[in-house]
Structures are given as structure tokens and as C-alpha cells.
Amino acid sequence: MMLAGHLDDPLEDALLARAGRARDAEVEAHLGACSDCARRLADAEAAVAAVALALPPVPAEGRLRARLFASVDRLERFTPMAPRLAALTDVAPDDARRALHALSEPEAMNAVLPGMRVLPLATGPRRATTSAILVCLEPGGSIPRHRHLGDERILVFEGAFAVDDGRVVRAGEELHSPAGSIHAIPTVVGDAPCLCAIVGEGGIEVAL
Template sequence: MTITHHPGEETLAAFAAGTLDEPRSVVVAAHVALCPRCRATVAAFEQFGGSLVERAAPAPSRVGALDEALARLDEATPPAPVLRDAAPDCPDVLAPYEVGRWRWIGPGVHWRKVEVPESEGTRVFMLKAAPGSSLPHHGHSGVEWTCVLQGAFRHDLGRYGPGDFDEADSTVDHTPSVEEGDVCICLVAMQGNLELRGWLGKLLQPFVRL
């Protein structure tokens, strides 16, 4: 598997530091799990961050802070695990989350919700598209991050196969088309909405609420 498209170093640094919001972190985690290059980059950022912590001067702790922290740990109840049947179209990074059923949203295209807490209007879902199918020509009202899990699609900015990371924003208008062969399955974090173009898009827009 050759991965061509990756998140930027700033994104990987934020992911390693834990400062990236949860919806986008899930999509980046899916990419990192498939990409040895980005795993190494994240590990380097984590090692660098750890060395900075080791060099930092210790700050005096407040009297009673340790007892309060231990008390909070005793009170905490771990969340119940989400139980679901294992499926090849559900990556391991989604294990902590509830995943909905596939729903039809257009010819050859299905969608399923992933119950990741939203952050600033960014939500997570999966898309599944049949070989040879196309999404209508569309733009975005916000930022959309996509990790390809299976199959491949193409649009004006290139080809995206398994493991590839695609980032689109309000400046991008495209018409992704799925290659022949495998069903294309993607994990997506999207802020805002798809904005369908053309007469067909205007007809479908009321039905597309991803």
C-alpha cells in the first residue's frame, strides 16, 4: 500500500500533543494507524514533547492537591464499552464510539454516523460508495478531513487510495469519482455542510444532511 497524501506537520504535532479536537483526531488516528511515515512523525513529536517536560522546572504543588486527585480517581466510573460485531469497514480507532447503520443517500452511496462528540460543529461519519459511482459536484461550507480506508477515488486534486488523507475547505469544489474494483469506504470529519452544485445538486440538497 502506497500512501501519497498525508496531514501536514502542524496537524500531526497537534495530534501528538493532544490539542486537536476529538472529531478530527479520530480521522488523523485512522490515517496514522495505516501510515508508517506519519506514525514515525507522531512518535518524534511525542518524544520531543516528553523531553521538554523532563527539562521543565517542577512547579510547587498546592497542599492537599494529591489527596484531591486520588479522591477524584476513586469516584470516576469508566464508561461502559461499546459492543458491536467486528466488521472490516469499522477501523479500530472507532472502538470507543457507537457506529450507526448504513443509510442510502444517493445512487451507490451510503452513509453512517459515528457518535463522536461534536466540536465547533465538526462531526464524524463514514461514507461507502460503489465502484464506478460519483458524488455530485459539490463544495464545502467548512473544513472536511477524509481518510480512505478501502478502495480509491479521484477528483481534480488527485487520486486517493487506502490510507490517503484528503483535506478540503470552502475554496474546494470537486466531483469525486470512485475507481472500479473495491467499494470505497472513507472516514470523514466535516465542519459545516456539503453544498451541492448544478440542477441535480439542487434537487438532492434537501435530502443530504450528513
């Protein structure tokens, strides 16, 4: 039912509702039909905004500020390596940056082997036949001996793993495995998980 006349107290309620409280459907209907009240509400919203902008900023409470920055740091800690992942997968650097946010919660990734979790990555048109995954390899986890059917690169973001030929691949480094090469990753180095991306063509097959 439409309200008669113009809004007085309901105008204040409408202003508060648009700032986050539940809206009154009858008041909103009146505002849609009454240009005078709609103009008065717009003027009131502008005045409230002007007051808010004129007030001195209030620093965030210490613990809240620390939590906010810790959350951002956790999400963005691999951002400097996003261009390298973007180049491997042929996606935009910002898309690679957002994909790396998944590494802030590796426990949410899909378990595929004991101690190994993965998450598929998107690839661009120049990598249409490429398989790409993010990987969390826990201490004690391993990748069995296998043969590469195509070219593969593993880019390490955090931690390190050992290859069965004695090489250790650490954060910021890549392991390049050309087609036909055979190896295993028998162990994660240290007590922390190894977080990496595996980008390859052609897949692998188990090698004895």
C-alpha cells in the first residue's frame, strides 16, 4: 500500500536502510513514485557522505590491523612469481596471481596420492594441450618413478624436493624434464610442505 503524503521519520529509516539495515518495501515503493522524497533522500545521503569524508580517519585497532595484513600477506606471498607461472601456462599475470591464492589453503586441494594434493590450473590458447596443476607435497610424500611423454617443468614456490639423481630443487627454481626422461621425487626436503606448479605436455607413465 502506498504511503500518503511525504516521508518524515520514514525518510531517516530509508537512509539507514541503504546504509546496511533491512529496507522497508513500502517506503522504497513511495520513493520510487515520489520525486520530492527521492530528492530529499539523495540530498541526505550526500550530506552523510560529506560528513564521513570530513572526519579524521580512525586507525584500525592493533589486532584487527595485524589480522588484515596477515591475511593479505598470506594470499599474496607468491605474487612476485606470478609472471613466471603466467609464462608457463599462457595466462595473464593477474590470473596467475589469483590462482596462486589457493596455496594459502593447501589443505583444501584434492588428495591424489598419500602426502600429495593438487589443484588444476587454467592454461591459455598457446598451451591448449598442456596439463597444469598446483601441487602441495607434504613431508613424507613422494612421486613414484615415471617417464615423461612430453616436456615438463616444475616451478617451486615454497619448500624444496629431492630428485632421485641427487638434485635438490628449491623455492624459486625449476626442474625441467624433457620428453623421454625418467626420474622419481622420493622426498620433500625439510619439515615444511613443498608448494609448486607442474606444467607439462603429453603426460607421464610409470617407469620401473
